[in-house]
Amino acid sequence: MTENDIFRALADPTRREIFEKLAHGGLNASALREGMTISQPAMSQHLAVLREAGLVLTQRRGRFTNYEVNPQGLQLIAKWMTKYRAYWPARIDDLNNLLKEMDQ
Amino acid sequence: MTENDIFRALADPTRREIFEKLAHGGLNASALREGMTISQPAMSQHLAVLREAGLVLTQRRGRFTNYEVNPQGLQLIAKWMTKYRAYWPARIDDLNNLLKEMDQ
């Protein structure tokens, strides 16, 4: 649950992909594997890393385990980024505007 | 210069420390080492990773090399984070408010 845990968890592209899938709604581990070429243990291990980083929450439902994004999981990184706001262009202090600007 | 490069570069605590030092002003590689127990080659290698991720900019000045934060270096991550804004509490859409909230 530290800043370091979060950065390390997100440093892996497979875990970012899993995280993005969960952002569209909670899923169990098997459903998460659909469309991904990844073994069951590998998925379980990735989910453990995301869980230990505080990025996802788990909920046992019978023999299924539902995973979902922890709404507060990204706050530590958001806070980290505020330290460097001075380096962002003034006009894109607001992330909405940043996104628009980058899409141009 | 990819999203993956940036996350991987920031996943190392030593590199985040270097990045934070540079956020207070440009420095050359030797000055950066002051106060850190890190060899000269290790510093050089870390700086190369940060540079290749687009997080810092370099400028030769005689036999010194000045390093400074790339103002646009964090934009890819900022953009990445906007994908998950739905999971942030509405009140902290603005990072300023997020910071205040977390400091309570």
Add this chain to the structure above:
DNA sequence: GAATCAGATAAGTATCTGCTTATGTATTGA
């Protein structure tokens, strides 16, 4: 209760990472 299923865990392995020491390349100044 036995078979099945979801998922976690263990153990082994190939690859990656961050460090080290040694050396190379410019630049500077005596």
Add this chain to the structure above:
DNA sequence: TCAATACATAAGCAGATACTTATCTGATTC
């Protein structure tokens, strides 16, 4: 011009990481 300085690069190594196969736990269903 020659030594010193600032930094980069090469090569090697220990530990970390992400994967694999095999096995285990617990819940479900027949």
